[in-house]
Amino acid sequence: MRVRRSCVAIVAAALLGPAGPALAQTADAQALQQEIEQLRKEFEAIQQQYGERLSALEAKLGVQGVPAPATTQAAPQEPTVEVPPGAAGAGGPTGSLPIYGTASAASKIFNPDIAVIGDFLGAAGRNTVNPSPALEMHESEASFQAIVDPYARADFFLAFGPEGAEVEEGFLTFPTVPGGLLVKVGKMRAAFGKVNTLHNHILPWTDRPIVTNNLVAGEEGISDAGISVARLVSNPWVFLEATGEVYRGESEGLFTSSKRGDLSYVGHLRGYQDLTDNTNVDLGASYARGHNATGVVDDVDEGRFVTDLWGVDATVRWRPLQRAIYNSFLGRAEMLWSRREQPGGRQHAFGYYVSGDYKFARRWFAGARYDRSERAEEAALRDSGHSLLLTYWPSEFSQIRGQYRRIKYGEGPTANELLFQFLFSIGAHGAHPF
Amino acid sequence: MNFINSGSMNIRTVVVVGILASCLAGTTANAQDKLNVVTSTEDLGSIAREVGGDKVNVTALAKGFQDPHFVEPKPSFILAVNRAALYIAVGRELEIGWLPPLLTSSRNAKIQPGASGYLDASLNVRILEIPTGQITRAMGDVHPLGNPHYWLEPGNGRLIAQAIRNKLSELAPADKAYFAQRYDDFDRRLAAAEKRWDATMAPYKGTKVVTYHRSWPNFMARFGLEVVGYVEPKPGIPPSPSHTIDLVEEMKRSSIKLIVVEPYFSLKTPQAIANQVPGAKVLVLAPSVGGVKEVTDYIQLFEYDVNLLAGALKQITGK
Numbered sequence: 001m002r003v004r005r006s007c008v009a010i011v012a013a014a015l016l017g018p019a020g021p022a023l024a025q026t027a028d029a030q031a032l033q034q035e036i037e038q039l040r041k042e043f044e045a046i047q048q049q050y051g052e053r054l055s056a057l058e059a060k061l062g063v064q065g066v067p068a069p070a071t072t073q074a075a076p077q078e079p080t081v082e083v084p085p086g087a088a089g090a091g092g093p094t095g096s097l098p099i100y101g102t103a104s105a106a107s108k109i110f111n112p113d114i115a116v117i118g119d120f121l122g123a124a125g126r127n128t129v130n131p132s133p134a135l136e137m138h139e140s141e142a143s144f145q146a147i148v149d150p151y152a153r154a155d156f157f158l159a160f161g162p163e164g165a166e167v168e169e170g171f172l173t174f175p176t177v178p179g180g181l182l183v184k185v186g187k188m189r190a191a192f193g194k195v196n197t198l199h200n201h202i203l204p205w206t207d208r209p210i211v212t213n214n215l216v217a218g219e220e221g222i223s224d225a226g227i228s229v230a231r232l233v234s235n236p237w238v239f240l241e242a243t244g245e246v247y248r249g250e251s252e253g254l255f256t257s258s259k260r261g262d263l264s265y266v267g268h269l270r271g272y273q274d275l276t277d278n279t280n281v282d283l284g285a286s287y288a289r290g291h292n293a294t295g296v297v298d299d300v301d302e303g304r305f306v307t308d309l310w311g312v313d314a315t316v317r318w319r320p321l322q323r324a325i326y327n328s329f330l331g332r333a334e335m336l337w338s339r340r341e342q343p344g345g346r347q348h349a350f351g352y353y354v355s356g357d358y359k360f361a362r363r364w365f366a367g368a369r370y371d372r373s374e375r376a377e378e379a380a381l382r383d384s385g386h387s388l389l390l391t392y393w394p395s396e397f398s399q400i401r402g403q404y405r406r407i408k409y410g411e412g413p414t415a416n417e418l419l420f421q422f423l424f425s426i427g428a429h430g431a432h433p434f
Numbered sequence: 435m436n437f438i439n440s441g442s443m444n445i446r447t448v449v450v451v452g453i454l455a456s457c458l459a460g461t462t463a464n465a466q467d468k469l470n471v472v473t474s475t476e477d478l479g480s481i482a483r484e485v486g487g488d489k490v491n492v493t494a495l496a497k498g499f500q501d502p503h504f505v506e507p508k509p510s511f512i513l514a515v516n517r518a519a520l521y522i523a524v525g526r527e528l529e530i531g532w533l534p535p536l537l538t539s540s541r542n543a544k545i546q547p548g549a550s551g552y553l554d555a556s557l558n559v560r561i562l563e564i565p566t567g568q569i570t571r572a573m574g575d576v577h578p579l580g581n582p583h584y585w586l587e588p589g590n591g592r593l594i595a596q597a598i599r600n601k602l603s604e605l606a607p608a609d610k611a612y613f614a615q616r617y618d619d620f621d622r623r624l625a626a627a628e629k630r631w632d633a634t635m636a637p638y639k640g641t642k643v644v645t646y647h648r649s650w651p652n653f654m655a656r657f658g659l660e661v662v663g664y665v666e667p668k669p670g671i672p673p674s675p676s677h678t679i680d681l682v683e684e685m686k687r688s689s690i691k692l693i694v695v696e697p698y699f700s701l702k703t704p705q706a707i708a709n710q711v712p713g714a715k716v717l718v719l720a721p722s723v724g725g726v727k728e729v730t731d732y733i734q735l736f737e738y739d740v741n742l743l744a745g746a747l748k749q750i751t752g753k
Binding site for chain 2: 147150153173175176177178180181182232239241270272273274277280282317319321322323324325326362363395396397426428430431432433434
């Protein structure tokens with residue numbers, strides 16, 4: 001019995017023995033299978049997750065991307081527009097058309113040209129009468145310019161400075177009015193002389209001439225809300241332009257308006273001629289009139305005093321066409337007469353400046369200016385001065401300027417100063433009129 | 435100073451009357467047989483003359499020997515644009531520094547951008563060097579819409595002529611057949627000349643050159659030359675000593691023997707570079723009609739440039 005059982009056991013063991021690994025193999029295989037199945041499920045889950053996240057990201061970026069995996073609801077295919085030949089990269093919209101209600105690149109197409117120009121000034125030296133700060137972010141001018149519609153364009157120039165923010169100029173221009181007229185409506189710098197029309201960053205000096213400060217209220221100048229009409233006067237000889245402007249009558253420091261009818265008026269006549277291809281001359285005559293503030297007592301204009309201004313200006317340019325980037329010269333002169341009614345009688349004051357700016361190398365300018373002017377309220381006081389300038393243009397978009405200025409004030413003191421300026425612009429600032 | 439010693443009323447009257455008088459004076463434009471066409475550059479002007487023939491009066495504002503980026507919008511130009519029936523611009527922001535105030539002050543509704551008398555010649559031509567990626571002014575005076583000197587390629591000249599023919603036909607429909615015939619004639623002459631130029635330049639395909647400014651990509655690509663460096667370190671930035679040294683090294687290394695310069699740049703630095711590279715030459719080519727006296731029209735422009743270039747390359751390469 002025992003032997004038989006052992007024999008059976010041995011035979012059983014012999015029979016079953018080789019089958020042991022196979023069984024174990026099957027068990028292993030099954031486990032492996034299960035594991036693979038598990039891994040596959042996990043992988044698919046991760047793939048789906050990442051797919052969803054990618055689509056969300058792409059939708060955010062507004063890019064036509066890989067459609068989400070089929071298991072999730074596919075995003076609706078957005079219609080696309082083809083870029084016309086030759087216009088690729090022209091800044092136009094490409095790819096998907098806008099869906100109303102969401103932010104899209106197309107809405108930015110009509111954004112105005114925006115530029116910001118910084119004007120940083122520094123001063124060293126001695127000036128007991130009218131000192132400017134040692135270092136000053138004098139002005140940041142933000143410009144917004146765009147076409148309004150087929151009939152008009154708009155230009156806004158906002159000036160931000162230590163005294164606050166203001167609209168330096170904001171006006172509508174109608175370039176297509178019949179009759180050779182150019183109509184501007186808004187707040188603008190009046191067409192009086194030349195310097196009055198120039199923004200700070202366009203001046204070839206760090207400051208404005210003494211005559212501007214004394215007779216035309218300084219940096220602001222004649223700057224007001226009104227309507228300007230300029231007509232090209234056809235004739236076979238010269239370019240002739242006549243401008244008539246009417247303003248509200250409030251020009252800080254110069255004109256004041258206490259009644260609706262107290263408007264100010266500006267008239268300007270400009271003649272221009274090419275002497276040669278390289279040289280040209282620009283002459284102008286101006287007139288301005290408005291009420292001044294000396295008669296105002298307790299907010300009532302008792303005196304009804306008026307200020308009249310007459311000006312003549314001359315500009316000479318030499319710019320050899322072939323060497324224009326290396327050499328050019330600009331000469332300017334303006335003479336101003338002021339007749340100011342005030343308590344105690346009329347003050348007749350006269351002032352002028354003469355200046356020259358010479359480009360002697362591709363990026364370098366040297367200049368000089370002579371100033372002389374009586375004061376509008378007190379013509380007996382006369383200030384005079386001269387300046388020497390050197391300007392370096394690292395590029396078209398920035399300038400570094402140094403100015404030595406000496407002023408002899410009417411009260412007696414003399415100021416000797418070294419002024420310096422950094423001008424820099426970003427964005428697309430439109431070209432200024434000639 | 436004595437002032438007019440009359441009441442303020444008189445001065446005001448005089449000024450107002452003066453302005454009214456000047457408004458009433460002045461004649462409106464006379465009806466003209468010829469169309470007044472004003473163009474930014476002489477190249478567009480030349481092509482306009484080819485297509486327009488006797489029916490157009492063409493004025494070009496920028497001279498061919500002048501840097502077309504830096505033209506002054508003089509009042510005398512305002513007068514020319516005021517009388518124009520058609521203004522043809524190069525586009526791609528070449529004139530952005532001076533054309534907009536000119537158009538605004540022109541008092542001419544016909545040629546305002548968007549009106550029928552304004553043609554941007556760049557719309558359907560082959561533009562090269564359209565920048566991709568982030569564009570900033572750290573790259574110099576870069577043109578974001580591609581290189582605007584595209585007229586320096588006869589194929590583009592043909593496309594410009596087509597655009598002008600279509601626009602002139604639109605403005606003067608009665609002369610449509612005339613413009614079409616003039617265009618066909620120009621096309622024929624240009625095609626015949628192109629064969630000659632290709633034959634002249636064929637031996638020099640693949641030659642490497644250096645140019646002063648990036649005005650030549652279309653020209654060089656068309657005639658098989660390769661621009662590998664510029665005298666300006668970046669567009670609009672004058673040559674600097676360090677960049678010049680690098681350029682000299684590169685020219686010696688790669689055996690580049692030709693520097694092409696536009697007539698409005700100073701030859702001082704290119705000459706100095708050429709002196710340091712053995713066998714190198716400086717060549718002033720015309721980038722525009724009128725760039726040199728002999729170049730009187732568009733076909734002459736390539737005639738002059740191709741022959742001058744081939745002559746110089748022959749000396750350098752001996753082919």
